[in-house]
Amino acid sequence: MRVLLFDIDGTLVLSGGAGMRAMDDAFAEIYGIRGAAASVKPDGHTDPGIVIDMLAASLGRAPEAGEVERVIDRYLASLQAKLGTTHEVRVLPGVHTALESARRRGDVLGLATGNVERGARLKLTRAGLWDYFGFGGFAGADGDRVALTRRGVEAGFATAGRQLPVVVIGDTPRDVAAARGVGARVVAVATGRHSVAELRQTGADAVVETLERLDQALEQLDQALEQLG
Template sequence: MDQSQTQTLVRANGFRWMDFDAYLFDIDGTLLVTRDLVHYNALNRAIREVYEVEATIDGIPYHGKTDLGILRAVLERAGTSADVFEARLSEALSVVCREVGANAHGITADICFSIPEVLTQLQAADKLLGIASGNLEAVGWHKLEAAGLRQFFSFGFFSDHCEARINIFRKGVEYARSKLGADATICFIGDTPEDIKAARGAGAQVVAVCTGPFSSAELSCHEPDACLSSCQELLL
């Protein structure tokens, strides 16, 4: 999508990027893209160590899924019962966090287009900035630390206790309004159809960016408030 198309979409929806009180960003594919196997290996280690199953996350359509959802999908495919999955889940999540923490030095994160500039602009305008991610909390913060973006965000909501992305987003909305007031306006920024659906379900507006695996056609059909090639188009 070129710049003129983007501006037309924004004007048509009456969408004004800088008018919100709080902005919550997804991590993978939105703020950054990792080029390592740290998170991948940690999930696979938890599957083998805790559930004693020789399986991996390969073949699971994980884009837009939470870490809990990814683990559940792998274990269901491997024939693990729901009772066993739930009984060992807390231990499995601890293993994922342990492994990512132990190997955080190996995280290689490429920052998506113009993200530092966009965040700096929002920060200078005194906007509340947070994270809404399907990562486990420790995993998400390690990725942001590796990318040098941690300092922009004062809070975050993750999948440690929320398998459904919509519940993560709802918690983000509740927190922002607890800080800013019940009438505070919130915008989510994400790169998957699941981000769009979750933002809508949480009663917020949403910008979809094509810096992840999904095309503008695959995202715009879910009717985000704006669908951009990258966050570069948000700079004023």
């Protein structure tokens, strides 16, 4: 048994840029600024971190108290509207099979995502995946990915009722760094914007092209751990 913590965007689903367009909408509504999201790289970032970067890039200042939350509220309203229409949310290859087989093995399934919890729920409900996950580490107002990953680990241990080996599954160097920051192992998957070759540079324990190879990667990690032990 293990705790598996999945990233969402680029790992479980692709939502066709709906998230960043919703961020742009929020900035347009609140500040009258269009295109503010273009200056920010979303990959592996957190929603509050994206807002903080957009404020710095477009207004040249740090957020005031409660400002990030206010932008996130508008963002969620726009995201919900976009996902409620015909907007495509694509479940990535191998995801259903990997989640089913993890559930059969008795692994404890959670999230470690830069989305705020309501955003994660909107995207994964739309994709039909929300019910796989009993808990998660979600983005907090600080936008810190190590901190949210740690919350995911702690929620996983609480769910399992004991400490278990933890594997983070994500698509960016930031997921790998956050996993390292909490002492977890990590499988990187190249279904986001980073290639297998780029992800190998991050020092992930395993790199797979799609989650169709997740089971094999997890087995290899277990074998490597046994050899060490």
